Amino acid sequence: MDLDNLLNKNQKEAATYLDSHLRIIAGAGSGKTRVVTYRIAYLIDEIGVDPRKILAITFTNKAANEMKERVSNLLGPHALGSLICTIHSLCVRILRQHINVINYPSNFMIMDEEDQKALIKKIYNNLDIDAKTISIKSMIASISNYKMANVSPERALELAGQFQGEIKKAKVYKEYLDYQENHFMLDFDDLLLKAVYIFENYPDVLEKWQHRFQYIHVDEFQDVGNIEYRLVKLMAKKAITCVVGDPDQTIYSFRGADVNYILDFDKDFKPCKTVILDQNYRSTGNILNISNCLIRKNQNRLEKDLYTEATGGAEVIHYTGKSEQEEADYISSQIEKIINDIDGVNYRNFAILYRANYLSRTIEQSLISHAIDYRIFGGLKFFSRKEIKDALSYLQLVSNDEDLAFERIINVPSRGIGKKTLENIQLVALNNQVSLYEALTLYSDQIKLSAKAKKEVKVLVNAIETAKQSNLPLHEMFENLMNDLGYIEMLKKDLEENRIDNIHELQRSIYEFQNQNPDLATIENYLQEISLYTDNDNIDEGQYVSLMTIHMAKGLEFDYVFVLGLSEGIFPSFRSLSESDDGLEEERRLAYVAFTRAKKQLFLTDSEGFSFVTDSPKIASRFIDEVGKEGIKHVGTKPRFKTSNFINTAPSKEELVGNNQITDWAAGDFVLHDSFGKGVVVKVKGNTLDIAFELPAGLKTLMAGHKALKKLTN
Ligand SMILES: Nc1ncnc2c1ncn2[C@@H]1O[C@H](COP(=O)(O)OP(=O)(O)OP(=O)(O)O)[C@@H](O)[C@H]1O
Numbered sequence: 001m002d003l004d005n006l007l008n009k010n011q012k013e014a015a016t017y018l019d020s021h022l023r024i025i026a027g028a029g030s031g032k033t034r035v036v037t038y039r040i041a042y043l044i045d046e047i048g049v050d051p052r053k054i055l056a057i058t059f060t061n062k063a064a065n066e067m068k069e070r071v072s073n074l075l076g077p078h079a080l081g082s083l084i085c086t087i088h089s090l091c092v093r094i095l096r097q098h099i100n101v102i103n104y105p106s107n108f109m110i111m112d113e114e115d116q117k118a119l120i121k122k123i124y125n126n127l128d129i130d131a132k133t134i135s136i137k138s139m140i141a142s143i144s145n146y147k148m149a150n151v152s153p154e155r156a157l158e159l160a161g162q163f164q165g166e167i168k169k170a171k172v173y174k175e176y177l178d179y180q181e182n183h184f185m186l187d188f189d190d191l192l193l194k195a196v197y198i199f200e201n202y203p204d205v206l207e208k209w210q211h212r213f214q215y216i217h218v219d220e221f222q223d224v225g226n227i228e229y230r231l232v233k234l235m236a237k238k239a240i241t242c243v244v245g246d247p248d249q250t251i252y253s254f255r256g257a258d259v260n261y262i263l264d265f266d267k268d269f270k271p272c273k274t275v276i277l278d279q280n281y282r283s284t285g286n287i288l289n290i291s292n293c294l295i296r297k298n299q300n301r302l303e304k305d306l307y308t309e310a311t312g313g314a315e316v317i318h319y320t321g322k323s324e325q326e327e328a329d330y331i332s333s334q335i336e337k338i339i340n341d342i343d344g345v346n347y348r349n350f351a352i353l354y355r356a357n358y359l360s361r362t363i364e365q366s367l368i369s370h371a372i373d374y375r376i377f378g379g380l381k382f383f384s385r386k387e388i389k390d391a392l393s394y395l396q397l398v399s400n401d402e403d404l405a406f407e408r409i410i411n412v413p414s415r416g417i418g419k420k421t422l423e424n425i426q427l428v429a430l431n432n433q434v435s436l437y438e439a440l441t442l443y444s445d446q447i448k449l450s451a452k453a454k455k456e457v458k459v460l461v462n463a464i465e466t467a468k469q470s471n472l473p474l475h476e477m478f479e480n481l482m483n484d485l486g487y488i489e490m491l492k493k494d495l496e497e498n499r500i501d502n503i504h505e506l507q508r509s510i511y512e513f514q515n516q517n518p519d520l521a522t523i524e525n526y527l528q529e530i531s532l533y534t535d536n537d538n539i540d541e542g543q544y545v546s547l548m549t550i551h552m553a554k555g556l557e558f559d560y561v562f563v564l565g566l567s568e569g570i571f572p573s574f575r576s577l578s579e580s581d582d583g584l585e586e587e588r589r590l591a592y593v594a595f596t597r598a599k600k601q602l603f604l605t606d607s608e609g610f611s612f613v614t615d616s617p618k619i620a621s622r623f624i625d626e627v628g629k630e631g632i633k634h635v636g637t638k639p640r641f642k643t644s645n646f647i648n649t650a651p652s653k654e655e656l657v658g659n660n661q662i663t664d665w666a667a668g669d670f671v672l673h674d675s676f677g678k679g680v681v682v683k684v685k686g687n688t689l690d691i692a693f694e695l696p697a698g699l700k701t702l703m704a705g706h707k708a709l710k711k712l713t714n
């Protein structure tokens with residue numbers, strides 16, 4: 001292995017330095033992960049270290065697999081034996097071997113978040129606690145806090161004093177722990193906590209693991225929290241520890257990550273050498289330039305800049321679309337164009353990144369209609385998400401009384417209708433040769449329901465019947481339906497903000513559908529169209545474009561990267577903006593992570609219109625403004641920033657989303673349309689208008705509340 005050709009001087013120094021602990025602090029794409037990979041190869045190949053003495057901790061399974069693959073490409077099969085994994089899977093290994101010291105069986109079960117929620121719901125039922133008073137999500141957070149602070153249930157009860165809410169929480173906590181112990185279940189926090197507990201209390205176990213590893217590496221060290229740090233510190237007693245990270249890429253502070261662990265690393269790990277890498281090998285000059293410009297806007301940071309020997313390369317493109325659909329179609333067509341124009345490029349060279357999961361919907365639909373295969377990492381495709389399936393089931397029930405849809409939603413939100421009652425309804429339906437919904441409405445006297453269930457069923461039926469008879473535009477009917485059913489309230493209660501955002505996104509999809517198909521805007525037709533998108537399975541092999549949130553993209557790189565949804569309030573997210581400057585700075589680091597994933601070309605996109613999530617008109621993200629003017633080109637519609645007076649003159653929601661003054665329209669009204677010019681209303685049909693425009697536009701059918709349309713008073 002000729003390291004001189006593979007690494008630059010500083011990188012080589014870092015890869016081969018074995019005299020003490022080592023810290024590598026460096027910006028994105030400077031080869032930190034590459035150094036760790038070569039260091040492992042160097043240890044095995046040149047120094048002759050037994051691979052089993054080497055540990056490398058990565059942030060995600062994907063990163064672990066990539067590192068394993070790279071090492072085995074370098075060394076062939078004799079690299080096998082070194083342990084390259086995430087911190088959670090390391091803990092699972094430790095516990096499977098040693099958890100018996102605390103009287104747990106080694107085949108303990110691991111609980112994910114869904115399991116936690118289910119257990120807490122069960123406990124709420126037993127203790128007669130209403131999720132309205134303590135949301136499930138806040139309960140999960142409290143349990144995590146108690147555990148991390150090593151607070152016992154008894155102590156939690158003491159601390160609660162006279163506060164009823166806190167007393168309840170302490171009780172739930174006790175039940176939760178009892179259940180876990182009786183069933184030998186560990187949640188994700190426990191994996192770390194129990195491993196640390198065993199290390200701290202069973203010196204012989206700790207010693208085994210301290211002996212096991214001679215060289216320890218931790219990638220993405222800027223994102224470790226207290227418990228991870230303690231684990232590494234315990235294990236590293238006899239090892240040479242190498243940590244690498246970039247303080248500008250700390251993006252998990254909201255979950256307890258603390259950048260000070262890397263900044264103060266040399267205080268605990270003595271002696272320690274620090275290597276700084278400042279040459280970027282990943283990106284073109286233009287990409288690097290705008291990323292540097294952006295991150296410099298953070299006040300609270302260590303000054304450090306990256307340079308590259310690469311040329312400027314293709315300009316960074318900022319595209320603004322008139323609508324989200326236009327924005328998405330721009331991305332799809334650029335992917336097609338690049339594949340057509342440049343030899344050897346395929347879908348795998350592309351990534352589309354976004355701030356939050358709900359933002360994938362428009363781009364997914366566009367990719368499907370362009371026949372571009374894609375895969376979502378770390379999440380489900382939009383139309384496979386639980387809340388979307390629930391909402392669509394409700395719409396199905398409204399439109400054509402589907403039994404499968406009925407079964408899916410009859411107890412969501414919970415109406416006290418369990419398996420037995422459902423069987424009862426099914427039997428009544430069968431006996432009377434009607435649908436399940438009809439059985440519930442027409443033959444309710446034959447169905448045994450508790451008083452609570454009866455009340456809830458009434459709410460359900462009312463909501464569905466109101467929706468069936470609604471004359472409102474579809475997206476408003478849908479909004480009312482979700483509210484009337486208590487569905488939104490259920491999500492709010494559980495603090496499921498992401499799911500609420502997804503429901504709002506679905507509402508937007510309905511809104512767009514009726515705008516594009518004013519003549520055909522029925523639920524049946526909408527569901528029909530959507531069915532094209534709902535049964536698209538994930539492809540695991542072959543070529544596909546990668547879609548993921550920016551958090552998932554940490555450490556990865558792609559030739560062509562699109563970052564979409566760069567609108568104020570979306571990214572930076574309005575939730576972070578309302579917190580503090582720290583919130584904004586973390587968003588900016590997130591943008592820095594996103595932009596620096598690109599190797600050859602970076603596309604930043606946003607669009608005009610109205611956001612159902614922020615409930616306001618969209619303007620371009622401040623991050624677009626902050627990247628400076630050099631090496632970036634604006635295309636599409638002229639972007640609007642907060643600094644212009646757009647905010648004052650922004651159209652209202654009614655103007656953008658459609659007002660309810662449909663009845664105000666009459667044949668003969670004069671109108672002005674942004675693109676079609678002047679016209680006269682020929683016919684009013686419900687919410688749609690037939691309008692004769694000046695030529696060349698001619699006769700058009702439009703939504704009455706369309707934002708581009710204004711009624712002229714005379
Ligand atoms: N000396 C070098 N010669 C050639 N290519 C290099 C060199 N150093 C790094 N690279 C390449 O540059 C890219 C970025 O490297 P790497 O992923 O290790 O950076 P990083 O610092 O870990 O980035 P991030 O902060 O995003 O995790 C990779 O494709 C890597 O192979």
Ligand SMILES: [Mg+2]
Nearest residue numbers: 032033034555
């Ligand atoms: Mg890396």
